[in-house]
Amino acid sequence: VWKRGTGGEEQRDTHVSLRWRPRTRGDNVDRMATTRITWQDVQTMPEDGNRYEAIDGEMYVTPAPKTSHQAVSMNLTIGLFRLLVEPGHGRLFYAPVGVEFVDTEEGVQPDLVFVSTARLRIVREDTIQGAPDLVIEILFPSTARRDRGIKRQLYRRQGVPEYWIVDIEAKQVEVWAFATGATHAERHTMILPVRLGDQVIGSIDLSKVFD
Numbered sequence: 497v498w499k500r501g502t503g504g505e506e507q508r509d510t511h512v513s514l515r516w517r518p519r520t521r522g523d524n525v526d527r528m529a530t531t532r533i534t535w536q537d538v539q540t541m542p543e544d545g546n547r548y549e550a551i552d553g554e555m556y557v558t559p560a561p562k563t564s565h566q567a568v569s570m571n572l573t574i575g576l577f578r579l580l581v582e583p584g585h586g587r588l589f590y591a592p593v594g595v596e597f598v599d600t601e602e603g604v605q606p607d608l609v610f611v612s613t614a615r616l617r618i619v620r621e622d623t624i625q626g627a628p629d630l631v632i633e634i635l636f637p638s639t640a641r642r643d644r645g646i647k648r649q650l651y652r653r654q655g656v657p658e659y660w661i662v663d664i665e666a667k668q669v670e671v672w673a674f675a676t677g678a679t680h681a682e683r684h685t686m687i688l689p690v691r692l693g694d695q696v697i698g699s700i701d702l703s704k705v706f707d
């Protein structure tokens with residue numbers, strides 16, 4: 497389904513509201529019976545460059561990233577690798593990587609995920625099972641509402657300590673520090689603090705991220 501964007505451009509509607517269960521990888525939606533979508537269901541979707549996610553019984557689709565999206569992701573990866581991975585604080589993963597919440601049968605594919613050394617037991621061969629220490633989503637125009645809405649709610653209720661929303665157009669990062677009980681996001685446009693637990697261990701210069 498395609499819809500007209502606010503600037504006149506065409507955008508794909510990436511929320512599939514029909515509840516269905518696929519049979520085998522690549523099955524057409526028309527052949528799927530209605531039911532509640534689970535993470536296991538979306539694993540049967542075709543390998544077409546899109547990211548498929550299951551949240552609260554619904555399937556959501558994110559298109560392949562643009563070059564600006566990939567550049568920002570790489571710049572963040574460089575900064576986080578220096579501060580978190582090289583000192584041995586944990587492991588950093590980038591899309592496509594699945595984060596599965598087994599108890600609720602939900603699963604997502606964030607842009608970047610950090611898991612601390614103390615919690616590496618949740619890292620499996622083909623997925624991360626449980627809440628990472630840090631989840632990062634880089635906004636698409638078509639996913640901004642989702643990332644700030646149902647995904648933020650998902651990460652909060654699943655126990656993710658910290659969630660970053662990276663807004664390329666505004667050149668800012670919204671930080672939700674769920675572990676501290678924060679009810680509002682911190683908004684950073686110049687220097688982004690990087691935490692390990694409740695300690696700030698360094699920072700990232702956002703002018704280099706959005707350059």
